[in-house]
Amino acid sequence: MNLSRAKTILIYAFLGLNLFLCFFLFGDLFKKPLQMRVSHKQWHQIKEQIGESGYLVAARVDRAARKSAFLTVSPSDDPERAIRSRFEMIPGSSAPDGSLYFRGEEARLKVLPGGLLQLELTPGKPLSKEVAAVDEKAMAALVERYLKENKLVPAEIRYDHMTASGSKTVLHYRQTVGGASLFSGYLDAILENNTLMALEIYLLEPEPRARGREMEIIPAARALLRLVEILGPSSSPKRIIRVDPGFYSRQYDAEKWEVPPVWRFLFDNGDSCFINAFTGNLEPETSN
């Protein structure tokens, strides 16, 4: 037997040994994501199950296994600073709850103690000459143009969805952090007959994310099952139009707090429900 042949045999032998050792040592790591992932078959079963409870899913659902960590946030005073500089305080107007009132050019600003800003336009700002309802995308574009022109749109705000009731329309924007949605931070534009009447702004200041604290989160399909379990069967069909990962917690009048990763379920009537992606529990105050 020559040396070359001996080397080839040894290469195959060691390759086999290494593969065996790798499987033995790291097999679980490879298998786990596959176990965590929700298969097509499972997803169809889940859809059927929740359908029987009166819930219809008209959204793309992420079936992959993911990891995440808490996000530490504190109330952001950036928008308040930017907007308040254009307003002057109304003397003696502070409310017993600690809210402050400011007056500006054709606008009134209320600053709530937790950091929520309520901007009331007096009179409202017509965004379209047409009084009839305008297409959602066109309306969002008009609002964004107004916000940009008036330097009212923070960079981390993204358009989310629209709700309408009679002549009143609300365009909901959500805060984003490094591409992820932070549903606790938002901007709501309130319109009546295509006229911008008011803005509500509540933004949070995220701290840099700590590495090494990431944990597996439950897949969206499992969160959906939990949601139906918590809400109970619905007598009239409820349509879920969006299923998004992100971060959410109720607002706290605190210095800083940790926000858990969630799955956000958006219904066609504009209601949102947030399922904690670590625990599977419903996060309170589920709609803004």
Next chain:
Amino acid sequence: MKERAKSVLLCLLVLCSLILTGQLWFGRHSEETMAEDSYEPAFFEETRPLEQMILPRRIYVFQEGRCYQARRGGPIFNLFWGELSGMLQEIGGPEYYHDKEGLPPEAELFLSLRFEPLLPLGPESIWLKDEHNGKLAGIQAWRFGERCWIELEEIGSEVRLLLLPPGWGEKLAEFHDRFTPQPAQACELLPEGMWKLTAEVTVSIDTPLYVPTAVRSMDQLSLKPESLDRELLLNTFFIDRHLVREIKEKDGSLIYTDGEQGLRLGSGLEYSHPRPGQKGTVPTYTAALLKAGKEISYHGGWPDNLYLEDFYEQEQGKDAPGGYGARWRSYHSGFPLMGDSAVEMDYYHSLQSYRRNLYEPVDQSGGRMKVRGYRQALKAALLILETEETAPLTLEEMDLGYYFTGSKAIPVWIIRLGGRELLLKTDELIPPEGWEQ
């Protein structure tokens, strides 16, 4: 060239197999496995035995026609209660000791014990184990020479008189003979009935009361908040710490929550875990007591000067799940510490709410404060209460204690009169600052 590449590949594979074999040989644990395996039940201290959970509220010793109060934590208190507790544990069933002849006229009362909360009896308890489940409100001990009797005042039953075996009786009598009263322990009996305090003022007394009469001055205490190991405390409430998030409030307090239960650490601790769906049989009195003892021992511990003050079954309603409520109070030098310093707990089968705000004495260098007599204190209390009612108010309790204010505890008279509680500074006989009726 080809042979060289083969050699290099072979070397790499050998090296790789050595590393992998090393990993296998010396063990490799993923972070998750370590986290799972590292779970250990966390608690501050082991649960106290039942005999150390329930202690008499008051012990009075009678000698030569005078009454003396043995205060909680004192050697006389521990001596008499330790002996009587041991006897009640050994007695088992009291029928055997029942004295049908009754007390001889020469017998004298020498010891009186009151239980609040009530002492549990029966098979689940350690006292009178052969009895049915019952609750004892008080014990009176009588003696005639070396012979001793105890009267058991059980809730819902007639008073029972037991003649103690000679050995036990002699021992109790010996303790009584050796008792040397301290002047400050002296009490005065206010008998049942109407008591004319002055020509105009009368109070009624439903059950005989003993009030301290010989305490002339008391130390003011400097206190500091109890210090608990925060990490250990968190581990006692939350099994999976990975799921717990932290909220820092503007006043520096910290809130920890996993979405279901919440713990606030600021001035003391507050815990809440609403569980509206809890169902099942309500635990018995003794089982509930043991549960309360376990919960407080696990979540912060049960300091020596902390006594169970109140223990009650809560009514079950539409919004109230029922269960039990417990309240503990600190005692310093045998006197209760009033004010915002206590431990309160509501629980059913598991803890629902828990509030703990305790203080430890730094030293007793806060100076001494004069103690005015109980008659003056009672007059001052009646003046403060000034009611339009013509019927005399009922005096329910009167004792000395401390009131916690800021970082100091000052001596006060505690007066329960007509269903209301009043605290009066022992020197000025006015309510202490910060106290609200």
